[in-house]
Amino acid sequence: MSTVIEQVVEARLVAAVPRMPTIPATLHYDRRDPFAVRITFPAPATLEGVEVCWMFARELLDTGIDRPAGQGDVTLRPYGYDRTVLEFHAREGTAVVHVRTGELRRFLARTVALVPTGDEHLYLDLDHDLAELMGGAC
Template sequence: MSTVIDQAVQARLIASAPQDRAVPAQLRYQRSDPFAVHIAFPPVASLDGADVEWAFARELLACGLISPTGHGDVHVWPCGPERTVLEFHAAEGVAMVQIDTAELRRFLTRSYALVPAGSETGQFDLDGDLTALLRGA
């Protein structure tokens, strides 16, 4: 079984002017980083023309499908039965995107098949990592 899940999704960038626009996004979940979900946006979605990637808790995404959640840089909440809003805060400003809730659920289901909820800490090889660290010292 693969240790990485990649899923392309279509995001709708919510803008005040002139109008919302669709942008591609890539969701990623890795067994080696079991608590996090990553979402990447292409340069067309950013103000400075650079790739943008955010990482946040898988649990935050799961809870945000049901009710508003988040604090700090990432907030997630349902927007009706079919869409979910992800809000990202940075020094440059705030970005909000809507993503199809069914796509997010499908992604989370695949991530839980790879690493079930509650078993995230079992994905770390602490002995191996410590041995490698001491070997390099």
């Protein structure tokens, strides 16, 4: 069984122009880091022209599709019947994207099938992580 889930979603970048451009974004979940999800935006969709990745808690994504959640760099909130707003805050500015809530729910369901909510701690390899932190000194 694969330990990684990737799903491409259609994101709409909120901009000053009336028509929001659609950009592909990839949601990523790895059982080896069971508390986190990652979303990656391709280079053409970013101001710097390089791929940009944001990592945040799976729990934040789960909460943010139903009610406003998060503080700091990443916030989420429902928008209308079928959209979720994701805001990414950095020194360079703020990016606001809309994603279909159904796509996010499908992704979350796949992650929960791989690592059930509440069982994340069972998938951590603390001995390996500690050895990496200690640089093999153990």
